[in-house]
Amino acid sequence: xxxxxxxxxxxxxxxxxxxxxxxxxxxxxxxxxxxxxxxxxxxxxxxxxxxxxxxxxxxxxxxxxxxxxxxxxxxxxxxxxxxxxxxxxxxxxxxxxxxxxxxxxxxxxxxxxxxxxxxxxxxxxxxxxxxxxxxxxxxxxxxxxxxxxxxxxxxxxxxxxxxxxxxxxxxxxxxxxxxxxxxxxxxxxxxxxxxxxxxxxxxxxxxxxxxxxxxxxxxxxx
Amino acid sequence: xxxxxxxxxxxxxxxxxxxxxxxxxxxxxxxxxxxxxxxxxxxxxxxxxxxxxxxxxxxxxxxxxxxxxxxxxxxxxxxxxxxxxxxxxxxxxxxxxxxxxxxxxxxxxxxxxxxxxxxxxxxxxxxxxxxxxxxxxxxxxxxxxxxxxxxxxxxxxxxxxxxxxxxxxxxxxxxxxxxxxxxxxxxxxxxxxxxxxxxxxxxxxxxxxxxxxxxxxxxxxxxxxxxxxxxxxxxxxxxxxxxxxxxxxxxxxxxxxxxxxxxxxxxxxxxxxxxxxxxxxxxxxxxxxxxxxxxxxxxxxxxxxxxxxxxxxxxxxxxxxxxxxxxxxxxxxxxxxx
Numbered sequence: 001x002x003x004x005x006x007x008x009x010x011x012x013x014x015x016x017x018x019x020x021x022x023x024x025x026x027x028x029x030x031x032x033x034x035x036x037x038x039x040x041x042x043x044x045x046x047x048x049x050x051x052x053x054x055x056x057x058x059x060x061x062x063x064x065x066x067x068x069x070x071x072x073x074x075x076x077x078x079x080x081x082x083x084x085x086x087x088x089x090x091x092x093x094x095x096x097x098x099x100x101x102x103x104x105x106x107x108x109x110x111x112x113x114x115x116x117x118x119x120x121x122x123x124x125x126x127x128x129x130x131x132x133x134x135x136x137x138x139x140x141x142x143x144x145x146x147x148x149x150x151x152x153x154x155x156x157x158x159x160x161x162x163x164x165x166x167x168x169x170x171x172x173x174x175x176x177x178x179x180x181x182x183x184x185x186x187x188x189x190x191x192x193x194x195x196x197x198x199x200x201x202x203x204x205x206x207x208x209x210x211x212x213x214x215x216x217x218x219x220x221x222x
Numbered sequence: 223x224x225x226x227x228x229x230x231x232x233x234x235x236x237x238x239x240x241x242x243x244x245x246x247x248x249x250x251x252x253x254x255x256x257x258x259x260x261x262x263x264x265x266x267x268x269x270x271x272x273x274x275x276x277x278x279x280x281x282x283x284x285x286x287x288x289x290x291x292x293x294x295x296x297x298x299x300x301x302x303x304x305x306x307x308x309x310x311x312x313x314x315x316x317x318x319x320x321x322x323x324x325x326x327x328x329x330x331x332x333x334x335x336x337x338x339x340x341x342x343x344x345x346x347x348x349x350x351x352x353x354x355x356x357x358x359x360x361x362x363x364x365x366x367x368x369x370x371x372x373x374x375x376x377x378x379x380x381x382x383x384x385x386x387x388x389x390x391x392x393x394x395x396x397x398x399x400x401x402x403x404x405x406x407x408x409x410x411x412x413x414x415x416x417x418x419x420x421x422x423x424x425x426x427x428x429x430x431x432x433x434x435x436x437x438x439x440x441x442x443x444x445x446x447x448x449x450x451x452x453x454x455x456x457x458x459x460x461x462x463x464x465x466x467x468x469x470x471x472x473x474x475x476x477x478x479x480x481x482x483x484x485x486x487x488x489x490x491x492x493x494x495x496x497x498x499x500x501x502x503x504x505x506x507x508x509x510x511x512x513x514x515x516x517x518x519x520x521x522x523x524x525x526x527x528x529x530x531x532x533x534x535x536x537x538x539x540x541x542x543x544x545x546x547x548x549x550x551x552x553x554x555x556x557x558x559x560x
Contacts, residue, residue, distance in 0.1 A: 011355050011358075011359060013359040013362075013363070014355065014358055014359045014362060017359065017362035017363055017366050018362065020362075020366045021362060021365070021366055024366070055351075081350075081351040081352070081354035081355060081358070101354075102354040102355065102357070102358040103354055103357045103358040103361045103379070103383055104358065104361075105418050105419070105421075106361075106362070106365050107418070108418065174373075174425070175368070177425065178421070178425065181417070181418075181421055181424075181425065182418070182421075184414050184417075186417065186430070186431030186432075186433065188428065188430050189428075
């Protein structure tokens with residue numbers, strides 16, 4: 001099931017780009033274009049999560065938030081350029097679940113979105129990703145092929161996660177490194193090579209060969 | 223009060239008195255008074271005159287001394303006319319009125335400037351918030367459309383964002399009001415945050431990150447601290463050498479937690495080390511390295527640190543620089559919580 005995210009933001013470019021970003025990460029999105037925000041429109045969309053700007057024409061995000069809270073417990077992330085402590089405090093007091101300041105790091109925004117959705121709609125069972133009969137267990141940090149398993153380090157897991165998510169397309173080394181940095185793993189180019197080699201060793205130990213292919217001067221693909 | 227000058231200015235009065243005395247003596251002598259009588263009269267005259275002059279001198283001196291003392295004790299001296307006693311002498315009253323007028327116009331000026339400053343500060347804050355919207359839009363556009371060009375653009379956008387933040391914090395640091403809120407923060411969370419904020423800069427320059435992560439917490443303002451760390455990271459990248467590495471680690475020293483930011487860059491001249499936190503100081507490196515240095519970054523860091531009660535010091539031995547942020551762990555907060 002796709003989660004529906006509602007974007008309440010008056011800047012058209014940001015709105016469109018946020019929708020692109022979220023759609024690219026597997027969310028269904030909707031945006032509100034008429035201000036002040038009408039609660040009927042909001043209710044009809046039935047969002048799983050709301051991204052809410054504080055500065056809005058007509059009314060501000062705080063009052064929208066308190067209005068929403070009168071009938072719904074949907075997670076709300078405040079996205080704003082006002083980064084004073086008063087705003088942050090206000091947003092939390094009024095029932096906001098997270099506070100992200102502009103210009104936001106998209107990785108952080110996505111991570112907060114994912115974790116709030118997970119908390120609010122507690123996904124059951126272990127999360128797994130599969131590709132060519134190989135299964136990646138995200139919770140336990142294991143990779144499995146034909147009933148044979150092996151443990152992965154955090155860096156290896158994240159690298160594989162990125163490759164699995166982009167299966168079938170070429171992932172450049174720079175993109176993988178950037179993704180790892182977003183996950184607080186500060187590897188450089190050499191370390192990435194070492195990690196990829198180690199993953200290949202581990203994979204061949206459970207009987208998988210040539211899973212990760214190197215595209216010369218471009219990157220990796222699975 | 224200058225005694226010599228005071229007496230000098232009293233000379234005409236004394237001279238007049240002497241003249242009168244001589245006149246009176248001559249008159250009395252001509253009208254046939256005895257020498258003893260004349261001397262007695264003159265003696266009394268001199269005695270009364272001296273007593274009067276001396277008494278006037280001391281009372282005046284006391285009055286002036288009190289005024290000076292009052293002025294010294296006042297923090298805002300331009301308010302002197304508001305607190306001083308109203309004088310009784312006619313000419314003093316004129317000066318008193320002049321002082322009041324001067325004080326009042328001064329006060330008006332001060333208030334005017336203060337209001338302008340506050341307005342300007344508010345304007346800068348608002349401006350920074352408004353400029354963040356287009357920056358965000360550009361950043362999202364770049365991140366949604368990966369290419370060689372957008373990668374370069376993102377580095378530049380990071381720079382734009384940093385300069386705007388600098389303007390914001392400069393405006394805030396100038397003001398005496400508290401714009402920060404202190405709470406318990408995990409040091410390495412802030413480190414991660416500022417690395418994320420400078421991700422593209424660090425990646426583009428191939429900076430290796432070396433963290434010795436701990437769970438140390440301190441009481442401070444997260445945003446200000448993050449801003450300070452950003453400045454330190456940018457400096458390290460600016461003055462890098464080949465294969466730059468940036469190390470973050472904490473040390474404990476008695477009741478202090480020290481966060482060290484260490485690089486292997488070109489370092490700082492021993493002679494410059496004392497002055498790097500001065501406003502506008504660029505030093506040998508700032509002038510000679512290709513980068514243009516403004517001498518604002520570290521000055522702002524120092525200012526913000528002073529406000530937050532964080533110690534900041536720099537070390538450089540030959541090559542590489544290590545910046546230390548010294549946090550005091552206060553037993554008091556711990557005790558209150560227990």
